[in-house]
Amino acid sequence: MITTPKLRRHLLRCSTALVAGLTCASAALAGPAPLITRGPYLQMPGPNTMTVVWHTDVVTAPASVIFGETVGLGSIQNAISTADLLGGFRHSATLSLAAPNTTYFYQVADAATTLTTPGVDYSFNTSPLPGTRQPIRIWTFGDSGYWPGHFGTEYMDTRQAYYDHVADGTANGAADATDVMMYLGDNAYTLGNDATYQSVFFSPPELQAFHQRQPFLSAVGNHEGFVSNTLAETGDYFTMFEFPTANELGTNGVASGSEAYYSFDYGNIHFVVLDSEENIEDFAGAGAAMLTWLENDLLATTSDWIIAAWHRPPYSRGFVHDSDVEQNEIDMREQVVPIIEDYGVDLVISGHAHTYERTPLIDNHIGLANTLSASSLLDAGDGDPAGDGPYHKASLGQGPHEGTVYIVNGAAADVRSFDEFPGLGMSAGPHPVMNKSLISLGTSIIEVDGDVLTGSFLDDTGAVLDTFQISKGFPNGCPATPHSSCATVGKMSVALKNKDDNEKDKAKVKLKTNMADSGWDLSAGASVSACVYADGVLAFSQSAPNGGLATYTTADLDTSLWEFDSSKPGKYSFKDKGQTFLGLKSVKIKTGEKGSYATSAGGAATAFPAFPLQTPIVVQFFNSDAEECWDIPVDESKIKNDAEKGLGVKGG
Amino acid sequence: MKRGFAAPPTQPDNPGHRRECNRPNRLRIGHVSIQDQRIQEKRGLDRRRPGAGLAGCLAAFALLATCSSGANANPSFEEKEKAISEALAKNPNDPAPLIDRAQLHHDNENWDAAAATYFLAKEKGADRTRTNVGLAQVFLGAEMPLAAQTLAKAELERDDTNVGARVILAESLAALGDHASAAAELKKSLALVASPSPEFVLRVFHAQITANQTDSALEVADAGTTKIGVVASIQLPAIALERKLGRPQAALSRIERLVAQAPRHPGWLAERGDLLMELGRSDEAMESYRRALAMIHERPTGRRTDALVNLQHQLQTKLETPTGKEKGS
Numbered sequence: 001m002i003t004t005p006k007l008r009r010h011l012l013r014c015s016t017a018l019v020a021g022l023t024c025a026s027a028a029l030a031g032p033a034p035l036i037t038r039g040p041y042l043q044m045p046g047p048n049t050m051t052v053v054w055h056t057d058v059v060t061a062p063a064s065v066i067f068g069e070t071v072g073l074g075s076i077q078n079a080i081s082t083a084d085l086l087g088g089f090r091h092s093a094t095l096s097l098a099a100p101n102t103t104y105f106y107q108v109a110d111a112a113t114t115l116t117t118p119g120v121d122y123s124f125n126t127s128p129l130p131g132t133r134q135p136i137r138i139w140t141f142g143d144s145g146y147w148p149g150h151f152g153t154e155y156m157d158t159r160q161a162y163y164d165h166v167a168d169g170t171a172n173g174a175a176d177a178t179d180v181m182m183y184l185g186d187n188a189y190t191l192g193n194d195a196t197y198q199s200v201f202f203s204p205p206e207l208q209a210f211h212q213r214q215p216f217l218s219a220v221g222n223h224e225g226f227v228s229n230t231l232a233e234t235g236d237y238f239t240m241f242e243f244p245t246a247n248e249l250g251t252n253g254v255a256s257g258s259e260a261y262y263s264f265d266y267g268n269i270h271f272v273v274l275d276s277e278e279n280i281e282d283f284a285g286a287g288a289a290m291l292t293w294l295e296n297d298l299l300a301t302t303s304d305w306i307i308a309a310w311h312r313p314p315y316s317r318g319f320v321h322d323s324d325v326e327q328n329e330i331d332m333r334e335q336v337v338p339i340i341e342d343y344g345v346d347l348v349i350s351g352h353a354h355t356y357e358r359t360p361l362i363d364n365h366i367g368l369a370n371t372l373s374a375s376s377l378l379d380a381g382d383g384d385p386a387g388d389g390p391y392h393k394a395s396l397g398q399g400p401h402e403g404t405v406y407i408v409n410g411a412a413a414d415v416r417s418f419d420e421f422p423g424l425g426m427s428a429g430p431h432p433v434m435n436k437s438l439i440s441l442g443t444s445i446i447e448v449d450g451d452v453l454t455g456s457f458l459d460d461t462g463a464v465l466d467t468f469q470i471s472k473g474f475p476n477g478c479p480a481t482p483h484s485s486c487a488t489v490g491k492m493s494v495a496l497k498n499k500d501d502n503e504k505d506k507a508k509v510k511l512k513t514n515m516a517d518s519g520w521d522l523s524a525g526a527s528v529s530a531c532v533y534a535d536g537v538l539a540f541s542q543s544a545p546n547g548g549l550a551t552y553t554t555a556d557l558d559t560s561l562w563e564f565d566s567s568k569p570g571k572y573s574f575k576d577k578g579q580t581f582l583g584l585k586s587v588k589i590k591t592g593e594k595g596s597y598a599t600s601a602g603g604a605a606t607a608f609p610a611f612p613l614q615t616p617i618v619v620q621f622f623n624s625d626a627e628e629c630w631d632i633p634v635d636e637s638k639i640k641n642d643a644e645k646g647l648g649v650k651g652g
Numbered sequence: 653m654k655r656g657f658a659a660p661p662t663q664p665d666n667p668g669h670r671r672e673c674n675r676p677n678r679l680r681i682g683h684v685s686i687q688d689q690r691i692q693e694k695r696g697l698d699r700r701r702p703g704a705g706l707a708g709c710l711a712a713f714a715l716l717a718t719c720s721s722g723a724n725a726n727p728s729f730e731e732k733e734k735a736i737s738e739a740l741a742k743n744p745n746d747p748a749p750l751i752d753r754a755q756l757h758h759d760n761e762n763w764d765a766a767a768a769t770y771f772l773a774k775e776k777g778a779d780r781t782r783t784n785v786g787l788a789q790v791f792l793g794a795e796m797p798l799a800a801q802t803l804a805k806a807e808l809e810r811d812d813t814n815v816g817a818r819v820i821l822a823e824s825l826a827a828l829g830d831h832a833s834a835a836a837e838l839k840k841s842l843a844l845v846a847s848p849s850p851e852f853v854l855r856v857f858h859a860q861i862t863a864n865q866t867d868s869a870l871e872v873a874d875a876g877t878t879k880i881g882v883v884a885s886i887q888l889p890a891i892a893l894e895r896k897l898g899r900p901q902a903a904l905s906r907i908e909r910l911v912a913q914a915p916r917h918p919g920w921l922a923e924r925g926d927l928l929m930e931l932g933r934s935d936e937a938m939e940s941y942r943r944a945l946a947m948i949h950e951r952p953t954g955r956r957t958d959a960l961v962n963l964q965h966q967l968q969t970k971l972e973t974p975t976g977k978e979k980g981s
Contacts, residue, residue: 190731226732233849246881247913254914257850257883279851286851289885293850296884299960300914302950342957400957 034058036115037086038202040108040122042215043242045180046249046264047100047127050215051242052108053092055084060112063091067106069099071118085194085236092242101128120172122212125179130252130265131303137166138180138269138446140309142351143410145223146200147189155413156206157460158443165458166445171206175213180266182273184351184410185221185311192224194236217243219273220260221311221351222328230260231278231286243273253297261290263297269448270303272345276312276352280331291335298343304396304472305448306345310336311352313408317369317431318353319416324368334366344398346453346470349444351410355417356438356457357431358466361391361403365433372432378403379481382435383455383468389480389537396451396473405470406433407455409444436466474627478531478541482618486631489513491652494532494619496540498611498646502604505646507583509542512652515595516626517570527624528589528597532647534613540647542599542606544574544587570595579603597621612641619649732756747778754786763794781807781814788820797827815844822859835863842875850876850885857889866897882909891923900930918947922963925970941967 039054052065063081068074079093097104105123108115116122128134139162144155160169167173188196201207220230220237228235243259244251253263253270260275272294274280279287298306314333316323323329329352340348341363360383365376374380381388383405393402417439430437442459451473457466475483490513497506509530529543563573574587583605590596617639621630632652640648733756739749750773757766770787774780784803791800801824807817822837838856842848853876860869873890877883887906894903904927910920925940945967948960956964 190735231849231851233847252914252916254884254917255881257880257885260849282851286855289850289854292885292888293883296888296914296917296919299919299957300917302916342959344955395955397955398951398957399955 033113034060034110034115036108037088038084038090038198039208039212040106040116041202041208041211042124042213043092044094044244044248045124045127045215045217045266046244047129048097048250049094049248050097050104050124050126051092051094052079052106053090053242054108054115055086055088055090056110056115057086057088059089059091060110063089063093063108063110065093065095065106065108066114066118067095067097067104069102069104071105073105073107073118085239086198090239097126100126101132101134102126121209124213124215127179127249127265128267130250130267132267133304133450134267135447135449136179136267136269137177138182138307138448139166139178140182140184140349140409140444140446141187141412142184142349142443143186143221143354143414144183144412145187145189145192145196146204146413154415154441154460156204158412158441158458159206159210161458161460161462162443162445164462171209172213175210178214180269180271181210181214181216182271182309182349183216183218184309184349185219186223186351186410187218187221189223191226192221192237193227194240197236197240217264217271217273219309219311219351220275220277222277225277229278230275231282233259252301252303254293254300256290256293256297258290258293261293263301265301265303267448268304268450270301270306272297272306272308272340274308274310274332274336276310276328276332276350280312280328280335283331283335291339294336295339295343298339298345298398302397304451305347305453306340306343306398307446308340308345308348310348310350313350313352313357313406314348315359315365315369315406315431315433316350316353316355316357316408317429317437318355318357318408318410321353323431337366338364341404342400344393344395344400344402345404346393346472347446347455348404348406349446350406350408353408354410354414355408356411356436356440356442356444356466357408357434358436358455358457358468359406359433360435361393361405361470362433363401363403369432376433380435381481383470385467385469385480390452390469390471392475392479392481392483393470393472394474394483394485399472405455405468407444409442409457411438411441412443413441415439415441435468438465440465474624474629475622477527477543477624478529478538478620478622480538481536482531482533482620482631483622483629486620486629487513488631488633489652490630490632492619492621492630492632492650494530494647494649496532496606496608496611496647498608498642498644502608505583505602505604505606505608507540507542507599507601507606507608509597509599511597511621511630511632513595513621513630513632514593515589515591515597515623516628517591527622528587529622529624530597530599531620531622532613532649533618533620534609535615536618537614539609539613540607542582542584542601544584544589544597544599579605582606597623608646611643611646613647615641617641617647617649619651745776747773747776750776751778751782751786754783754790758786758790758793761793763790766790767794781811781817785814785816785820788817788824792820792823792827795827797824800824801828813844815841818844826859831859831863832865835859835865835868839868839872842872845879847879848876850880850883853880853886854889857886861893866893869893870902882913884910895927900927903927904931916947918944918960918963921947922967925967938971941971945971 034056037055037057040052042050043053044051059081061081063079064076066073066076077093077095079091081089081091084090103123103125105118107118107122146155163169163174166177188201218241224237228237238259244262244264245257245259247255249264251263251265256262260279261273263270263272275290279290283291312328312332314323314329314337360377360381361379362376363378365372379391383391393399395402440459442457445456445458447454451471453470455468456464459465490511492511495508499505529541531538532540561574561576570591572589576584579585583601583603585600585602588598617634619634634649634651638650736749736753750769754766754769754773757769767787767790770783774783784807788800788803800820804817804821804824807814818837818841822834826834838859842856857869857872860872870890873886876886887910891903891906907920907924907927911924921940921944925937928937928940948964
C-alpha cells in the first residue's frame with residue numbers, strides 16, 4: 001500500500017489512539033469528515049463475489065464496506081486503500097458473498113464514519129452459478145465517452161432511452177432490469193485518462209446512480225490506449241478498473257493472467273473480452289499470449305452460449321474506421337476470427353466505429369470486403385423473427401463453424417458517416433457483409449433465454465431499429481427454415497387437400513424410416529413434427545402434441561389422448577375426435593428399423609398455406625425428443641402443387 | 653534475437669494500410685544531428701543489427717505511454733496535437749505538453765522531432781528521468797542502441813529500481829548482440845514488477861532461452877506464476893521447455909496445475925497422460941487418456957473442432973496400443 005503524508009498522519013493518529021485505549025474513530029474525530037470523490041462503483045461480479053471501489057479525499061483507516069442480504073447489513077470487509085490521482089485515496093474491497101443470484105445491500109465507510117446510507121440505492125445482485133439457465137439481459141454501451149466541444153450529451157440520451165425501454169426510466173429500475181453491463185471501450189474522450197474519466201464517466205450523477213447498482217465490465221479502446229499500455233497493463237485504465245485475471249468470478253474457462261483480456265461466465269453464457277490494441281498489434285510476439293489463452297479458454301468452456309467483445313471490429317466501414325485499411329482490425333479478423341469461429345462463438349460485439357452495423361450469420365470471411373463469398377453467408381437473412389426468421393445453429397453449446405453474428409456498435413455517444421473525412425483511402429458504402437448499416441445513435445441489448453438469443457439496437461429515441469435472433473440446439477417443432485444435417489433415408493408422403501370449404505380440408509402426412517424410440521410414455525407424449533418448406537420458408541407444419549396426461553386431457557372424457565400399450569412396445573397412438581389441436585385427428589408412431597410416423601388432420605384449423613407453394617419444396621420430419629430429423633428428397637416427378645387442389649408430395 | 657518484440661507482420665500490399673501504432677524497421681533521415689549520430693554509431697559497430705520493432709511500448713513502465721492512435725489521417729491525432737499546442741500557448745513554460753508531443757512524435761517514428769522535443773522539455777524543467785527514458789526509447793527506435801544504453805545506465809545509477817530504464821538497457825544490449833546480459837537485465841526487471849503481465853513474463857522467459865539460459869527461463873516462469881498465478885500462456889511454453897530438456901516430472905508438475913484449474917480441458921489431460929507414460933506410470937496415463945476422451949465424447953460429434961477430432965483419434969490410438977491394459981471407450 002502506498003502511503004501519503006495524509007494517510008500516514010491518519011494512521012499515526014489511529015495507532016496512537018489504540019495505544020491509549022481509544023478507538024480509531026475517536027482518534028479521527030479531530031480530522032475532517034471524508035468526502036466521496038468517486039463512486040462507489042462495482043467491479044468483478046461473480047456468484048460469490050463483488051468488488052466495491054470508491055474514492056475519498058481523506059480517510060481514517062481502515063476504509064471498509066459493510067454489507068448483507070438485508071438493509072441491516074451485518075458483515076464487514078476492510079478495503080485496500082491507495083493514493084489516487086485526485087489527491088485523495090482509492091479504496092477497493094472484495095466481498096465474499098454466500099449466495100449467488102441474490103440481492104446484497106452495502107455501505108461504504110471508514111473507521112470514523114459511514115459515507116452512504118444502506119438501501120436500494122446501494123445494492124447489487126450476485127451472478128447466477130455458471131451454467132444456470134435463466135433469462136439474461138446484457139447491455140452494451142460503445143464509444144460512450146462524452147467529449148466536450150465535440151460530442152454533446154447524446155450519451156445521456158441513449159442511456160435514458162435504455163432506462164425507459166427496460167424499466168421505469170430510472171437508473172435503479174434499469175439496474176434491476178440489467179444482468180450484465182459491458183462498455184466497449186473509448187469510454188472517455190479524448191484521452192482516456194483518470195482526469196477525463198473523472199469528469200465524464202464518474203462524475204455525472206446519472207451514471208453514478210447506475211454504477212453504484214450495476215457492476216460493469218469493459219474492453220479497452222484506443223482512446224484508453226493513449227495513456228495505458230495493454231501489453232504491460234500499466235496506465236490509468238488498469239488503475240481505475242478491476243477485471244478477472246485468475247478466474248475469480250468462476251468460469252468454465254481458463255485464467256488469463258491479464259486484465260487486458262479475460263473471460264467470465266454469467267449463467268449459461270461464457271463471455272470473452274479481448275484486447276484489440278497492443279496485444280493484437282504484437283500477436284506474433286509477446287501478444288501471442290492472448291491468442292494462446294483464447295484458444296485454451298474456448299476449449300475448456302462448456303457454456304451454451306459464447307459472446308465475445310473487443311473494441312476494434314473485424315468488419316466495419318463506419319466513421320473513418322475501414323476494417324480493410326486499419327491493421328488492428330485486419331489482425332483481429334485474420335488472427336482472432338478463425339479461432340472464435342472454430343470454437344463456435346455465437347456473437348461478437350465491437351465498438352470503435354461510431355455507427356451501428358450488423359452481419360447476418362457468417363463464417364470464414366477472413367479477407368478483404370470484396371472477397372466475401374456466398375459460402376460465408378450461412379444465413380443471409382435478417383434474422384428477424386418477424387422477417388426472414390431467426391438464425392439457427394444446430395448445437396446448444398459450442399458448434400464449430402455453425403456461424404457467428406458480428407455487431408459494431410460504437411454509437412452510444414456520437415454517430416458519423418464514413419464520408420465525413422474523405423480521402424482517407426477507405427471504400428465507400430456499407431460493408432458488403434453487413435445486413436444492417438445504420439447511422440444512428442444507440443446501444444445494443446442482448447437477451448438470452450435458454451436456447452434463444454435476441455439482439456436489438458435501441459436508438460436514442462427509444463425506437464428499436466434492428467432485431468435479430470439466434471436459436472440453438474435441436475428444434476422443438478418445426479424451425480423457421482430447413483434444418484441442416486438431417487438423415488435422408490426413408491419414404492415420405494404429404495397430402496394437403498385443399499377444398500373450397502375449408503372445413504373439408506384434409507392433411508395427411510406419413511414417414512417410414514428407422515425411428516428411435518424415445519421411451520415415450522403417456523405422461524410425456526411425443527414431440528414429432530412434419531414440416532413443409534416452400535422456397536426455404538416454413539409453409540405448413542403438423543406436430544404431434546407433446547405433453548402428457550395433464551395437458552392433453554379432454555374435459556369430457558378426462559383421459560389422455562395418447563395411448564401406449566406395453567404389450568405392443570414401440571407403438572404409440574394419439575386420437576382426438578374433437579380435433580382440438582390444429583385440426584389433428586390422429587397420430588400413429590411406430591419406432592424401430594421399420595418405424596413410421598403418420599398424422600391425419602382436417603378442417604379449417606389445419607391452417608393451410610396459399611397454394612400453389614413456391615418451389616423448391618422441402619419436407620422434413622423432426623423427432624425432437626430423440627433429436628432426430630429426416631429430410632427425404634422430394635420426387636420431383638410426383639409433385640402436385642395446385643392452387644385449387646393443394647399439395648401432394650412423395651419422396652424416398 | 654529480435655530486438656524488442658517480434659517484427660510486425662508484413663503488411664499486405666495496400667497503400668491505404670496503416671497501423672495506428674506502427675513499429676516497422678525503418679530508419680529515418682531527419683535532422684543532421686541525429687543522422688550524424690547514427691552514422692557515427694554505425695561506423696562504430698562492426699556488426700549488423702537485427703531489424704525489429706521498437707520497444708517503445710515496453711518502456712511504458714516508466715512513461716505510461718503507448719502507441720497512440722496517431723496516424724495522421726485519424727482526427728484524434730490532430731485533436732491531440734491541437735490540444736498540446738493549446739496547452740503550450742497557455743503556458744509556454746510547462747514541460748508536460750512537450751513530453752506529450754515528444755511521445756506523439758515517437759509514436760509516429762519522427763525520431764528527430766521526438767528527440768528535439770525531449771531536449772526542449774528538459775530545458776523547460778521536465779522530469780529528468782522521464783525525459784531520459786523517453787530519449788532512450790527514441791534512440792532505440794532510431795537504431796542507436798549505444799546511445800540508448802548510455803542513457804539507460806545513467807538512469808539506473810540514479811535509481812536502480814527504474815524498470816523502464818532497465819528494460820531499455822536490456823533492449824540495447826540485445827541490439828548490440830549481448831543476449832546474455834540482456835536476459836539478465838530483463839530478469840532483474842521482472843523482479844521489480846509486483847504484478848507483471850503475462851506478456852512481460854514471456855518476454856523475459858524467451859530472452860533467457862535466446863541466451864541459452866534454460867534454467868533461468870524456468871525460474872522466470874515460476875516467478876511469473878508466483879506473481880500472477882497459474883496462467884496457460886506461461887505454463888505451456890514452460891512445459892514444452894521442460895520436455896525439451898528431458899524433465900518429464902517437472903513438466904508433469906506444471907500440467908497438473910493447469911488440469912487443476914480446468915479439469916475438463918481434454919488437451920491438458922492428454923498431455924498429462926503423455927507425461928505419465930514417459931515416467932513409466934502407464935496405468936495413470938491410460939486413465940488420463942480415458943478422461944480426456946470422455947471430455948471429447950461429451951460433446952456431440954458436430955460440436956468437435958478439427959483439433960478435438962484429431963486429438964480424439966490420437967487418444968483412441970494410444971488407448972488401443974499394446975501397452976494399454978484396457979481398450980479405450
